[in-house]
Amino acid sequence: MLSTTTLPRQLEELHLLKCSLLPGEHLEFVPPSKDAEWWEIMLEGYPGNEDNLPTPPSPARLEITIDHAPVQFQVELPSDYGGGSQLDGVKPLVSVKGDSISRSEQERWQKLVKDTLSELSGSEYIVYELISVYILPQLHAEYDGETSSSTSPPPCTQAPPPIASAHYHALLTSHHLISPNKRRSLRQWSSALSLTGFAKVGYPGVIYCEGVQEHVEEFVTSVKAMQWLALRVRFVEPAPESSGSEGSQERRWVEFEKVGEVVEEMRRLGREDYVTEMGIGSVGANPGSTK
CATH class of the missing domain: 3.30.70.100 (Alpha-Beta Plaits)
Incomplete structure (x- = not known):
């Protein structure tokens, strides 16, 4: 069961991750549907609902995807994740899924996750860094290309400086x-x-x-x-x-x-x-x- 310290800490990290997403990047809670709805409501109300938080029906399970990529990353947060216990080795459970990816592709992505989690051992925001710093940029590089509009807004136009402009x-x-x-x-x-x-x-x-x-x-x-x-x-x-x-x-x-x-x-x-x-x-x- 999540403690009164662990739950706010998990919501804080999920909120940080959600706010960092660019257009074309998605975070969704996955079934059981009732549990997914509970976490969506809690995250939608954060910050501001930190006092007297109810006990969640089950650990948070979320899915990370980007447009046009066949790979999905499902992340589960253990009940004791986020209570300062990352330093004790508590890590999220991450699985790679996709109906149209080969077994070798799945194993390659799973190895990336495993290696990255090892590098992030002791980090304050393991899930946030894993997704935003490593997985999402790698997905964009592989499936969109660096010029895709889903990874960044339209580039600034190049033009010579106007004469006598301030x-x-x-x-x-x-x-x-x-x-x-x-x-x-x-x-x-x-x-x-x-x-x-x-x-x-x-x-x-x-x-x-x-x-x-x-x-x-x-x-x-x-x-x-x-x-x-x-x-x-x-x-x-x-x-x-x-x-x-x-x-x-x-x-x-x-x-x-x-x-x-x-x-x-x-x-x-x-x-x-x-x-x-x-x-x-x-x-x-x-x-x-x-x-």
Whole structure:
């Protein structure tokens, strides 16, 4: 039986997974139908229903699929999964199914799952990382191709900068930035629109870009079109002249893994206050600032 600690933790991870899905990606609870309906109702009400949660009739069983792929991944969460017990070796039960896949294909996917679960041992969000970081990108690469519209929104159009257009910059933050599809899209869009900037991956996600006003605004619109958890556009505004050590022409799109690297990059550009005054990399900062 799920404890009062385990159930909210499982709902939190399922909610995180659901919010990370892109168009064409699906999460559905599987029968028994009564149990599936119970989990759907609980997940639909999360967050907000954490107090006095009823006891689930059975462990959560869900199916992950994408459009046009014959493979389905069924995941069952053991009753003691999510109570801090991942470190003790409690893992989800994952099976690979598909009416039109060969036995060798099924075994190949099952091996991928097994190897990945071993790598994720001790992770805080095993199911979330298994599905969003490994399985879904691999499914898209194999069945859709990287240019499929189901893996990312339509790419930004490439156009030369308008003459005498204003120079802008933008800052966005999100709960996290992990998806390889999103990271690849950010890199492609920045190149197509001749923007410089960076993405800080992991928790939290931070995105900063700089360039011609029309291109910065198009980039922000494309980012907002993707599915995010707690995405916030901090500002889109005229950029000050850089007082850092390098001009914008010498920079490109880069990725960081630590908040400290974000602060250091903005300091190098002479724009450190734009992140620290919002609470990014500064404990005592005022998060309500909109600079």
